[in-house]
Amino acid sequence: MARLVTDTFVKDPQTRLMVHLRAGEEPAPEYAALVKNPAAWEDGKLPTATGSSPKGEDDGDDGDKPAAKRAARKPARGRSAADEGSSGD
Template identity: 80%
Template sequence: MARLATDTFVKDPQTRLMVHLRAGEEPAPEYAALVKNPDAWEGGKLPAAADKPAAESAKGDDGDKPTAKRTARKPARGRDAADEGSSGD
């Protein structure tokens, strides 16, 4: 695994807290994937674990569920009445 050349801060996708990664350390693969700047790594190259998108590495067991689709909402009844120019009664 690659080592960091500079101190770096990343946001943990699960806890949403900032994590301090120190220079010279080999961060955990889930944190390494969040460091996108090649200048932060020794040798100036992203490690293989960082090449994966962070969204895929942070997926839990529920990552395979389809997302809910939003349906179009019907406007409020008063809006139709305003278009007609009547009180809606």
């Protein structure tokens, strides 16, 4: 396993808490997969994946979800009243 050369913070995908990874440590594989900056690693290369992604981590592709598309197209209620300067009554 590769060692870190800089202190790094990553967000644990299960607890959503920030985890401090110290320089000189060999982080657990689930945390090592979250460190995407090659400059943080001793040899300048990202460690190889040892199987599937960490538990609870998705592919990060939130742009194709229907709710996100609806929110992008449809303005929030009450905007026309705010534009007119009235309370909407």
